[in-house]
Amino acid sequence: MAEALELRKRGHKVVVVTPKPRRRKTPADKGIYYIGQSARIPTPGSTSSDVSAAIDNSSIDEFYETFQPDLVHVHEPVVPFMARQVIAEATCPVVGTYHAARPENAMGRSLITSAMPYTRTITKQLTAITIVSRAAMMLLQDSMNSPQIIPNGVD
Secondary structure (H helix, E strand, O other): OHHHHHHHHOOOOOOEEEEEOOOOOOOOOOOEEEEEEEEEEEEOOOEEEEEEOOOOHHHHHHHHHHHOOOOEEEEOOOOOOHHHHHHHHOOOOEEEEEOOOOOOOHHHHHHHHHHHHHHHHHHOOOOEEEEOOHHHHHHHOOOOOOOEEOOOOOO
16 A cells, blocks of 8 residues: 555556455445455465455456556466456556565475466566565566566555
8 A cells, every 4th residue: 555655646546456355344445446355365384365256357347447547566466366357357558566485395386386387377468577575586486587676665
């Protein structure tokens, strides 16, 4: 949200598209557009992550028709499922930013290797790729060309 706030200060029209949080009962705040619903997924290490569940493409089509964006910026493009659907329906340039780093163990390497075909199908559709660190770059291995490393900003 800090990036959206800064871009708005600079005069850009910004809409944050995100799955509706699981426990959210009220409408989205101004400048936020909900598509679908988030789902909690357990992850290794006794943690969990909220990801988007599969979404009816008509919701994504409605977003593009309503807002007609000049650019779409997707955080963690390979996280299932909404990002892939939003990228596939885009009629404008798409920038993907990767934050996650690969776990440095056999399980992590195996998981990343098995996910590489999925990752490649997404990175091929991106106009530009930004990565916040060299560690995050290792996650993508050989699935991309010429990523730009742009470190996380500090508010």
